[in-house]
Amino acid sequence: MTRGRPGAVTLTDVAKAANVHVSTASRALDPAMSFRISAATVDRVTAAAARLGYMPDMIAQGLKRGTTTMVGVIVPDLANPFFGPLIRALSEQLERRGFVTLVAETLEDHDRFERTLNHLLGRRVNAAVTTAARASDRDLLRRFAERIPSCVLAVRNIAGSGLPYVIQDDRQGGELAAGHLTELGHDVLAQLHGPSDTATFTERGEGFRRTVGAAGRVEVSVGEYAEGLTLSEGKRLMALTLDRNEANPPTAVFAHADLLAIGAIEEIDRRGLRCPQDISVIGYDDAPLVGHIQPPLSTIALPGGEIGRRAGEIILQLIDDPAAQPDSVSLPAQLIVRSSTAPYDRDGARRDRTA
Amino acid sequence: MTRGRPGAVTLTDVAKAANVHVSTASRALDPAMSFRISAATVDRVTAAAARLGYMPDMIAQGLKRGTTTMVGVIVPDLANPFFGPLIRALSEQLERRGFVTLVAETLEDHDRFERTLNHLLGRRVNAAVTTAARASDRDLLRRFAERIPSCVLAVRNIAGSGLPYVIQDDRQGGELAAGHLTELGHDVLAQLHGPSDTATFTERGEGFRRTVGAAGRVEVSVGEYAEGLTLSEGKRLMALTLDRNEANPPTAVFAHADLLAIGAIEEIDRRGLRCPQDISVIGYDDAPLVGHIQPPLSTIALPGGEIGRRAGEIILQLIDDPAAQPDSVSLPAQLIVRSSTAPYDRDGARRDRTA
DNA sequence: CTCATGTTGCCAAACGTTTGCACGCTCCGG
């Protein structure tokens, strides 16, 4: 016995009402098939369907057609405002073609990532885009990609996965951040590093480190990574950075995410220091609202909407032609200077230190 | 012919590998049914399933069982950071029981809301929670609720829908805002009103208006509503409020959402006025980060996470027992005073006005 | 009048599961 929704009107009901066979009804309602059916019949069926309020059962349809018109999107953290615009752009893009979006969160946890992937697999999604992949997920991802018609990586690329991606040039982002800070005259800098094991962040880190080195400045490091892109991790890392470098404190820090940056500023405030006068902080993402925080955050713009949109395009392209080899895209990074970064004030700093 | 995923291993494959009938395999793998099957067989089937990497097809399962273990969640605007924590709490709650979350966005648009509902209906979701319902959606919602086993309204209640809800006492929220502002000595106040036709906002408006009236203060109104909870709408409404009340400008405004408040502050800045010295602004939601903006936003806390969690609980309760009459909940509002509201400075204001 | 041709709609199988029913076996008491 089935627990079918009471009152659910099925195609059979429509067919009966229109006095045709269910298969005829099916074809009449399918624009791609209705050419085989006489106009009169099509009208009759359409009318009956409308009258009864027929609504195709996507589940049955999915079973038969092998396509569920669902796409999964995996993000690390739904509470990070950066992902809102990304998800929106993506689902807007897909909705136009009748696809619906399944969102899931990993919280940077490998097991959780795997569970999520399995979930999507079991639900036979037609496509998936993940913004949460880490290097250790590579094999997982490959097995996964074999069984999902189209997968794309967004924001975070995984080398050797063979999957198309839509990312930003993270190295360039790191370089931009470093360039900005060194131009402001900062001599000792630090990074608040995003989760290890993720190309996105190692690239940012690399780009930054090299540029700082090339400029003859010094980077102090605590060798710790954020475990998530959250305020509290930002505070923690900032505290660590300050505590472990009392002898030679950095005057500028590059946080790999806006949320980390804001947490860092909070910690700076808590210690009675000021941003940007005592310490400049630059973030990454240009998430919504960060231009309004105190102080308005300088950051590297990572255009979530654009990324979502492009990822959607690739998905669609792949769905139309599974054999297509879509071009991956790497967007240029863009520096946004606001007020959380300021020139290094040698005298001001000295004054504070001796006060 | 089917376009089934290549390499998808089905229950039939498992059964074959374990030398049992497919029905036996099905039972062996279902904890609720496996008591009818001998331990040896269960082991054999489980082993085979593991070996082959079997993964049940939720689509087929959904078709047969009439349950898809999907729940839809409808929000007005994914770019509003308020909803992140809500969605997270909800999906965390549901994930534990194997449900997966479908998110959709309405952008405050009735047609879009209807399309979304139909989508969810067609996909046979087991439950839905909407945070985007408006009064004009009531009938739609009722028809919908008849066909979805469990529906709950979150954040926004719809009178007469008969659906359980998880909201906040919005009237009290409005009262709190008004109380705070009048206590600070403001004599002429204004509201930046959320979308019309939505109880949530009319309640907030009512609560505010009455309290202001009871305190003998005056509320100037532009009779316009925000069309969405966005920065730009906040700017627009604030500009309107200032332009139309040049003779008697408000010194304090109550925005029905943090995003509106931030937009308002932006407009205030743009005009060379200062918040809170010239105009106090209080928001609503206590969305992530608003405590960090400039100036730190006073607001009424609307606990998204808590609401999501409670909505999840109700959903689960309803799923376990469709006849249950779950208790709706109305959370108390809480005033969060930060720095965007300040005492009315008669002299300062007069000085500015005559300057 | 017949036959090729084309149109229209019906039949039935299939997608991968679940589940009521019945079958066959073992065991045990009478």
Add this chain to the structure above:
DNA sequence: CCGGAGCGTGCAAACGTTTGGCAACATGAG
């Protein structure tokens, strides 16, 4: 030794669709 109980398993129908194949019928040409 028979009969029923009880257990484990297999059979087949069903969930709501889609679709290849075919039957039925009409049309027009030879």
